Amino acid sequence: MATNKDKKHYISRSESRAIAKENSKAIRHFEKQKKRRAKPDDYTAQMKDDNNIIEFEDLHTYFFSDAGTVKAVNGVTFSIPAGSTVGVVGESGCGKSVTSLSLMQLVQAPSGQIVSGSIRFKASLFKRDARGKKIPVYEYETETDENGNQAVKLNENGEPVIKLNKKGKKIIKKNELGGNLYEMEDRVVDIAKMPTDAMRSIRGREIAMIFQEPMTSLNPVFTIGNQLDEVGLLHIEGISKKQVKARSIEMLKLVGIADAEGVYKKFPHELSGGMRQRVMIAIALLCNPKLIIADEPTTALDVTIQAQILELLRDIKHKINGSIMLITHDLGVVAEMADYVVVMYAGRVIEMGTAEDIFDHPMHPYTIGLQKSKPTVDGEVDKLYCIPGFVPNPINMPDYCYFRDRCEMCKEKCAGEYPGYVQVSPTHKVACYLYEDTKEDGDGK
Numbered sequence: 001m002a003t004n005k006d007k008k009h010y011i012s013r014s015e016s017r018a019i020a021k022e023n024s025k026a027i028r029h030f031e032k033q034k035k036r037r038a039k040p041d042d043y044t045a046q047m048k049d050d051n052n053i054i055e056f057e058d059l060h061t062y063f064f065s066d067a068g069t070v071k072a073v074n075g076v077t078f079s080i081p082a083g084s085t086v087g088v089v090g091e092s093g094c095g096k097s098v099t100s101l102s103l104m105q106l107v108q109a110p111s112g113q114i115v116s117g118s119i120r121f122k123a124s125l126f127k128r129d130a131r132g133k134k135i136p137v138y139e140y141e142t143e144t145d146e147n148g149n150q151a152v153k154l155n156e157n158g159e160p161v162i163k164l165n166k167k168g169k170k171i172i173k174k175n176e177l178g179g180n181l182y183e184m185e186d187r188v189v190d191i192a193k194m195p196t197d198a199m200r201s202i203r204g205r206e207i208a209m210i211f212q213e214p215m216t217s218l219n220p221v222f223t224i225g226n227q228l229d230e231v232g233l234l235h236i237e238g239i240s241k242k243q244v245k246a247r248s249i250e251m252l253k254l255v256g257i258a259d260a261e262g263v264y265k266k267f268p269h270e271l272s273g274g275m276r277q278r279v280m281i282a283i284a285l286l287c288n289p290k291l292i293i294a295d296e297p298t299t300a301l302d303v304t305i306q307a308q309i310l311e312l313l314r315d316i317k318h319k320i321n322g323s324i325m326l327i328t329h330d331l332g333v334v335a336e337m338a339d340y341v342v343v344m345y346a347g348r349v350i351e352m353g354t355a356e357d358i359f360d361h362p363m364h365p366y367t368i369g370l371q372k373s374k375p376t377v378d379g380e381v382d383k384l385y386c387i388p389g390f391v392p393n394p395i396n397m398p399d400y401c402y403f404r405d406r407c408e409m410c411k412e413k414c415a416g417e418y419p420g421y422v423q424v425s426p427t428h429k430v431a432c433y434l435y436e437d438t439k440e441d442g443d444g445k
């Protein structure tokens, strides 16, 4: 006969049926939300701080699996200031990738869904007319006025005369990428509430992503040129094939590929790992994004190429005047690149601050453990420090501090509810009961 203890290790048929029923109900609800027709006002938001380009607030992204609900991202709150590099660190499975995929609305559906919270983004969106169509900016006929100056020609009703091409079609002005110019508007949107359709105008154009493994992200049966051009043709409306090829080659040159024309014609397997990663960066840069998400961009590369790619990312951030969200479990990479660091553990942010805050004054016992487990060149160590224990099961998270079962500093209060943030300095926040007395202003999340 099964004891109560045994029962914890398996799910009975009736429990499994109940989970499946709950899952399909939840999935149906979220999928309907994503497919709904919504006006921009329905997902317009307000930035808490105007200097930020992204603000995550209490984001929850779950996977509705057969074994139960995996709370992969369980209340994540942090911001990316415009023009900065924010490093997101934490051990494998802590929710770094799922946080970034939520930002791109690329969480593996239907089981993966953004359940609640906000992802506010300062976007430049196409203005739409009453029928929902983009509003083109046309080229106008000009004429010389009585003072000899060039002025827009007006018709008998006083309206500007639009230039026509040989076929009698109105000529649309070109933007800096060679595509059609449309009227744009700056609008803060909440990506967590945006329908899938609307997200298409942001993904790839305003926010681009560089994935960990370029070999699996590039399609092996198409040339590099095909794959670059495809992105350009998809996102830059009105661009000609000749212009898109020129832009693709320009981007390959920008990422430091000397023989750009040659590489344009090659297949991914003909390139080295470092070159493939450069191609991935070129694809990400094609539409001048404001934010680049780099998910472990150097994990598959050797140290020298890793240094080159990091240098390239830094260089490009200045060139495009954008921001980078750099996801890694390599503290060395973060120390070299990031202005701000966000430390995640079991689907939550447990500490955040400037790179100096986190590296010179780590406060959360987990961050302290991470720093201790880092190998150093000068220090003589017999054995590297290892944080004892395991991350809690994401299906069955405890209601107390998620790090408590591994924490060597825990106190009585830690058995109570999950700790809120303690603002230990204007730039440094930590979710831990040890620092309650140093509290400046906690927001209780």
Ligand SMILES: Nc1ncnc2c1ncn2[C@@H]1O[C@H](COP(=O)(O)OP(=O)(O)OP(=O)(O)O)[C@@H](O)[C@H]1O
Pocket: 063, 065, 070, 072, 090, 091, 092, 093, 094, 095, 096, 097, 098, 099, 108, 111, 112, 329, 394
């Ligand atoms: N498609 C999926 N279905 C079910 N669970 C998933 C899926 N993708 C991720 N998860 C779960 O979500 C949690 C967070 O995963 P995530 O990929 O974000 O981790 P990570 O921090 O990026 O780790 P790594 O450093 O290994 O890339 C993990 O517990 C993982 O098992």
Ligand code: SF4
Pocket: 364, 365, 366, 401, 402, 403, 404, 405, 407, 408, 409, 410, 411, 414, 419, 431, 432, 433, 434
């Ligand atoms: S709240 Fe308590 S258990 Fe959690 S990390 Fe801080 S000291 Fe450790």
Ligand SMILES: [Mg+2]
Pocket: 096, 097, 098, 295
């Ligand atoms: Mg990951």
